[in-house]
Amino acid sequence: MKVKIYPSKCSGEIILPPSKSMAHRAIICASLANGKSKIENIAYSDDIIATIQGMRKLGAIITEEGNNLYIEGVKNFSNLKENIIECNESGSTLRFFIPIFSLTNQKIEFRGRNRLLQRPQKIYEEIFKSQNLLYLQNNEKIEISGKLKATNYTIRGDISSQFITGLLFTLPLLEGDSTIKIIPPFESKSYIDLTIEMLNRFGIEIEFLDELTIFIKGNQHYTPTDYYVEGDFSQLGFFAVLGAINNDLTCKGLNTKSKQGDKEIIDILKKCHIDVETLENGYRFFNGIPQSYNINLENCPDLGPILTVLSAYGNGSFKIYNAHRLRYKESDRIEAMEVELKKLGVDINSDQDSIYITGKRNYTSCNEVFGHKDHRVVMSLAIFATMLDKPLIIDGAEAISKSYPNFFEDLKKLNIKLEIF
Numbered sequence: 001m002k003v004k005i006y007p008s009k010c011s012g013e014i015i016l017p018p019s020k021s022m023a024h025r026a027i028i029c030a031s032l033a034n035g036k037s038k039i040e041n042i043a044y045s046d047d048i049i050a051t052i053q054g055m056r057k058l059g060a061i062i063t064e065e066g067n068n069l070y071i072e073g074v075k076n077f078s079n080l081k082e083n084i085i086e087c088n089e090s091g092s093t094l095r096f097f098i099p100i101f102s103l104t105n106q107k108i109e110f111r112g113r114n115r116l117l118q119r120p121q122k123i124y125e126e127i128f129k130s131q132n133l134l135y136l137q138n139n140e141k142i143e144i145s146g147k148l149k150a151t152n153y154t155i156r157g158d159i160s161s162q163f164i165t166g167l168l169f170t171l172p173l174l175e176g177d178s179t180i181k182i183i184p185p186f187e188s189k190s191y192i193d194l195t196i197e198m199l200n201r202f203g204i205e206i207e208f209l210d211e212l213t214i215f216i217k218g219n220q221h222y223t224p225t226d227y228y229v230e231g232d233f234s235q236l237g238f239f240a241v242l243g244a245i246n247n248d249l250t251c252k253g254l255n256t257k258s259k260q261g262d263k264e265i266i267d268i269l270k271k272c273h274i275d276v277e278t279l280e281n282g283y284r285f286f287n288g289i290p291q292s293y294n295i296n297l298e299n300c301p302d303l304g305p306i307l308t309v310l311s312a313y314g315n316g317s318f319k320i321y322n323a324h325r326l327r328y329k330e331s332d333r334i335e336a337m338e339v340e341l342k343k344l345g346v347d348i349n350s351d352q353d354s355i356y357i358t359g360k361r362n363y364t365s366c367n368e369v370f371g372h373k374d375h376r377v378v379m380s381l382a383i384f385a386t387m388l389d390k391p392l393i394i395d396g397a398e399a400i401s402k403s404y405p406n407f408f409e410d411l412k413k414l415n416i417k418l419e420i421f
Contacts (some may be wrong), residue, residue: 003393011414013250015231017253018042020043026198027039027055033222036072037225038070038226040229040396042069043406046405047402055396058080083110085097089114095165097110098166101125104147110141111140111141120160120207121142124166126297132146151298152179153178156182164195173326175219178218178295179209179214188325190259197259202222204222215253234403235403237307242285243287245310250300268307272290272293273289294321297322301326302376304355305333306354306376311359312360312384314357318358330376340370347360366392371395384413408420
């Protein structure tokens with residue numbers, strides 16, 4: 001699929017889709033609870049569908065009614081419906097599932113698409129092998145067999161918080177107590193905070209003994225709970241930057257007290273001298289010229305691609321650092337944004353961990369760019385294109401279905417002119 005974005009001024013307001021991070025966690029917690037839960041405000045992106053289908057194979061009964069899910073959790077982990085689990089391109093689904101599905105004590109095969117099985121999984125490989133459990137991985141699948149043990153785990157904190165979250169879902173259900181010791185630097189801690197908040201809602205107690213040690217009591221049980229999924233700050237990033245560089249914009253449907261790490265977009269914009277007004281259930285972003293600033297992605301890596309767009313339209317030099325994890329996403333997001341933005345005349349360079357951009361206000365369209373099979377790259381390029389002198393075609397635009405299938409429809413509602421073909 002291709003999309004042609006025309007230079008146009010945005011206007012009006014947008015209601016943000018529900019948080020993908022929170023939805024994954026709520027669906028999994030409800031599926032692990034012995035009883036019925038209702039999860040409201042679901043957006044059926046490819047990633048969320050992968051998690052729903054996977055939990056059904058584990059034995060959860062999940063009924064879809066509009067944007068709501070009715071979930072009857074797994075009663076017995078030995079009642080596995082199928083042992084081949086399709087994770088599509090969802091890193092969250094895969095990494096959350098690997099420890100959970102070990103509870104079946106059966107041989108499980110995980111499959112994925114595009115770069116998913118090339119993304120780092122060594123932490124789990126080392127854990128499984130240290131416990132003499134089966135873990136095999138190649139470009140087509142990951143196989144596991146055997147049940148994880150309650151013990152003391154040590155995990156690097158600079159690869160992905162998803163490994164820690166996967167264990168946090170699983171360890172409370174084991175017979176003994178466990179600890180997770182995190183080797184600093186502890187990056188993306190905000191995602192662990194989200195996990196613990198969700199676990200608490202479903203009756204699971206998790207305790208930080210110190211800043212780097214988590215205690216997990218065993219023999220716990222998930223309690224069925226009704227939950228409404230709040231708006232997504234990862235997706236807010238695109239519209240926040242649109243408001244900052246294009247025209248004033250109001251974004252609603254958000255919990256302004258959220259623990260989502262990508263809520264950091266608000267502080268980043270303010271530090272770039274963009275005016276932001278906090279509303280009862282959202283924000284208003286005012287058009288301005290972003291000012292030179294060094295942006296730390298330690299707790300908000302998903303904002304990386306759209307922050308390259310903010311920087312490109314800014315005044316002065318920008319450095320986006322602690323960005324190394326962007327190289328192991330659906331694409332190498334540092335390379336993808338650098339390659340495509342250079343086609344458009346952006347002064348952008350990078351090293352392994354940082355992106356360097358010197359901004360300016362006007363750019364010339366190069367006619368066509370490529371989305372690198374990455375939803376966040378496609379959406380970032382679309383925002384960039386609204387400010388060009390001529391239309392820009394983005395090839396591979398179908399990648400948005402991974403997290404935000406209605407993205408282009410929502411852009412249209414904001415009076416951004418575009419064609420899909």
